[in-house]
Amino acid sequence: MKYPIGIQTFSNLREDGYVYVDKTALVHQMVTSGKVYFFSRPRRFGKSLLISTLESYFRGRKELFEGLAMEKLEKDWYEYPVFHIDFNGDNFAKEGVLEAKIEGFLRQAERMYGKDEDLLTMGDRFEEVLRRAGEKYGRRAVVLVDEYDKPILDVLDTPMEDKNRDTLKAFYSTFKSADRYLQFVLLTGVTKFSQVSVFSGFNQPKDISMDDRYQALCGITQEELEQYFADPIAVLAAQEGCTSDEMKLSLKAQYDGYHFSEGMVDIYNPFSILNAFDSLKLRDYWFATGTPTYLMRLLQHNHEQMNDLTGKYYDASLFADYKADVEQPLPMIYQSGYLTIKDYDRFTSSYLLDFPNNEVRRGFLSLIATGYFKTQPTQVMGWLAQAMRDLHLGKTSAFRDSLTAFLASIPYDSHPGLRSMDLMEKHFQYTFYLLVRLMGVYSRLLIEKAYSQGRVDCILETQDYVYIFEFKLDGTADDALRQIEEKGYAKPYADDKRCVKQIGVVFSSETRTVSDWKEKGEL
Structure with missing residues (x-):
């Protein structure tokens, strides 16, 4: 079996015998049900192959669809003029690259269909090309735009963002004035920039990104x-x-x-x-291909605790549309594929967001941890490998020693913004949270779980052990253990067959590592 890894051209995939998961029934439904669409999916999810499939269909290449659902569904197989605009591959953070990309596309189209020298703006020139193409073929034009948002994502949170956005807005505005020349339009990308007016220059496309009918169009x-x-x-x-x-x-x-x-x-x-x-x-293949630079830039500005983002219900407006900024990265994290929908509450019309799978969870948390600790990924992962073994075997002393050494290795100037004691305590809680989430050895992790008499800092459950942690900053481990006892944090595990360990941990604001550690054994 030949796997189409890196193959994004439908004709190559079909002609060279690669395995193809047949999506052509959904493609046929889309092209016969509407005209102007927007479709968002994370990177490497098959958007480019979808665009190529549509191009082959609208060019009337019936032979490529032999044996697929489309072969029986389509009867006419008309050929349309197709304009395929691909924003993949270019670095739009460089001055003038976006303008040059669009100019190159227009010149190539004008060489094929002719040019009106009196028309100067990109919008007018594109509309004229669409008109001439329609006259030549006797059928209206098809426009397919792959990764339409990359010119903005490349410059997100930089001075060039407004410039690139305005350039795209002027280019995409053609779709409104040239509506009579268009048979079909599809724009794909990662994000929906409805809140920053990229689409305001033309009739809003039908967004099928969260449409039940097309949820399996890619993937x-x-x-x-x-x-x-x-x-x-x-x-x-x-x-x-x-x-x-x-x-x-x-x-x-x-x-x-x-x-x-x-x-x-x-x-x-x-x-x-x-x-x-x-x-x-x-x-972990998907994460190993790299992290988008725009997401890295957003996360550098924001140390949002992931336990405050994951496992919560949100209205779609808070994550499906583009509203991300340096203070609110949730939309970009979701749209990039690092969070996904895990449940839908029909009563409140809200969605539960969490990591989609182990590959993404490990990759994203390692990214966060590496940036937060200002250290090398190999250092974080090396420590985690040993920590996983220690907790799996119940070796809390070894885990304590390695945790103390690891925290001591973090550069002292990695978080100069920490000032108050409360912020310092939150910093250590979040540090421990990141490390524990990365270990992947637990069956359940609870952070600041509410009890009738208070909130426990952390409960980590593995197959054979339950670890109940209470953290203190510049206090004593005895005080931390006393709080676990007085608040009854261990009572829910009284009948649990696993070994339950109550652990009081004290962090020093001076040394920024563990200064005291005490534990009580099995209940």
């Missing part, structure tokens, strides 16, 4: 996984010494979990799952 569903990839699943299972059903559960935990509407259809990340089948290894 791979569970049914498709089992239909197309039964053989590689069996091979992986044999290699790992487990059953095919057990391997399916492992693949689901690692790569599944994306939901793009209240319909809650499970969607696998296609890039990761195809790489896993090709290499016969379950690795």
Whole structure:
């Protein structure tokens, strides 16, 4: 079986015999149900392949759809003039690159269809090209824009953001004045910039990003996984010494979990799952391809605690539309694929957001931790590997020693903004939270869980142990243990068969590491 890793051209995929998960029924539904669409998905989710599929369809290349759903659904196979604008691959943070990209596209189109020398603006020139193309073919034009938002994402939170936005707005405004020359328009991207007026120059496209009908337009569903990839699943299972059903559960935990509407259809990340089948290894492929620079810039301005963002219900307006700024990164984190919908509450019309799967959770938290600690990823991951072994075996003394050493290694000037004692305490709580979330050895993690008499700082549950942590800044470990006892934080685990350890931890504001640690053994 040939896996289309890095193949984004539909004709190449079909002609060269790569496996193709048939999405053409959804494509046919889209092209016959509307005219101007916007579709958002995270990077490496198949948006470029979708654009290429549409291009082949509108060019009337019937032979490429042999054996697919489209072959039976489409009867006419007309050929339309197609304009494919791809903003991938260019660095729009450089002055003049966006203008040069659009100018190059227009010149190429004008060489093909002719040019009116009296027209000077990009909008007027593009409209004239669309008109001439329609006359030549006797059919209205199709415009496909891949990663329409990249020219803005490349300069997000920089002085060039307004300039690039205005340039795009002027270019996209053509779609309103040239409506009579257009058969179909699709814009794909990561974000929907409805709040910054990129779309204000033309009729609002129909946003199908959270439409139940198109939630599986990109990505791979569970049914498709089992239909197309039964053989590689069996091979992986044999290699790992487990059953095919057990391997399916492992693949689901690692790569599944994306939901793009209240319909809650499970969607696998296609890039990761195809790489896993090709290499016969379950690795973190999607995150390993890099983190978008725009997200890095936003996160550098914001140390929002991820436990305050994940596991909560939000109105769609708070994350689906573009409103992200340096103080509120939630929309960009969601739209980039690091958070996804995990539940829909029909009574409040709100969505539960959380990490989609283990691959994304580990990758994103390691990114946050590396930036927060101002250290190298290898240092963080090296410490985590040993910490995971220690807690799994109940070796709290070894864990304490390694935690103390790790905190002491963090540069003292990494967080100069910490001033008050309250902020310092929050800093240490958040530090511990990040490290514990990264370990991935727990079955359940509770941060500041509310009890009738107070809030416990942290409860970490593994298969064999329950760790109840109470943190103090410049206090005593005895005081921390006393609080666990007086507040009854351990009472819910009185009948638990696991070993329950109550641990009081004191951080020093002077040394910024562990200064006191005491624990009580099993209840």
